[in-house]
Amino acid sequence: MAKTLPELRSQIDALDLELLTLLNQRASLAHEVGDIKRLDGSAVFRPDREAQVIANLQAHNGGPLKDLSLSLIWREIMSACRALEAPQRVAYLGPAGTFSEQAAIQFFGGSMSRVLCVSIDEVFRATAAGSAEFGVVPIENSSEGVISRSLDLLLNSPLHIIGETSFLVRHNLLRLEPSLHDIEAVYAHPQALAQCQDWLTTHLPHAERRAAASNA
Known part of the structure; x- marks a missing residue:
């Protein structure tokens, strides 16, 4: 029954x-x-x-x-x-809502303590100085290749890579009007503009592309 x-x-x-x-x-x-980890000095994470x-x-x-x-x-x-066990302070490129934040949550979980940084350089500085125990930076993406600034800083930093995570990036075009008609300019992070260049060329060939500090 x-x-x-x-x-x-x-x-x-x-x-x-x-x-x-x-x-x-x-x-x-x-x-x-x-x-036990605190007594023997083992890593929490x-x-x-x-x-x-x-x-x-x-x-x-x-x-x-x-x-x-x-x-x-x-x-x-x-x-x-x-x-x-201990609050995990994680530095990453802010503000809230960036792909770096998504990557940090995916890797560390939502109970981490967030340290938002204005640049990749600041992520390295905060982590090396101990303001954060971990730092999350982008290394590469499938359409635009390696993130050269991250690699340059790794060469001259005492920090080490301890893990990696990857996820599918999806960009969305936001507008008050539900139409592509008469769009004059698209604002986005330079990396996002590069990743979407084929779509923008096809659907908005006459719109100006203006670089912004962050998609968020």
Whole structure:
């Protein structure tokens, strides 16, 4: 006999309470791990260990949750647990809403402490000076190649790359009017203008392209 909607919701509510109990148990263990790490001076954040945890879960995943969804869920769980060990200050190119912020959240999770910087140079300075424990900078993209400033700074910096993340970049054209008619200029970061040059040439061949400090 099929279950009714109230019965299903009741089961979901009960499972949510079980999950809450288990998550708090996990957080308590993570807090103990943090105490041990502080005593022996170990790093709080181990990207290789977190990747191993997610890979192991995906290997045992019988569905219906997709592996990508599983990865996103556990990334946030581990981020929240890390925050109990020590706040993770992460520097990246701001303001809020940039692709660098998306990359930082994707890698560190939403419980990180954000250090917004006005340039890639400042990301390096903040991280090297200890204002942030980690820095996130763009290295390359598929359409415009390497980000030369990031590579130049890496050559003359005491910082080391400890991990990487990648994601699909999508640009959106914003306007008050829902039409491409009579657009005279498009404002965007120079990198975004370069990435979208074929689309702009096809759809807005007469619009002026004006560089801005940030798409955000």
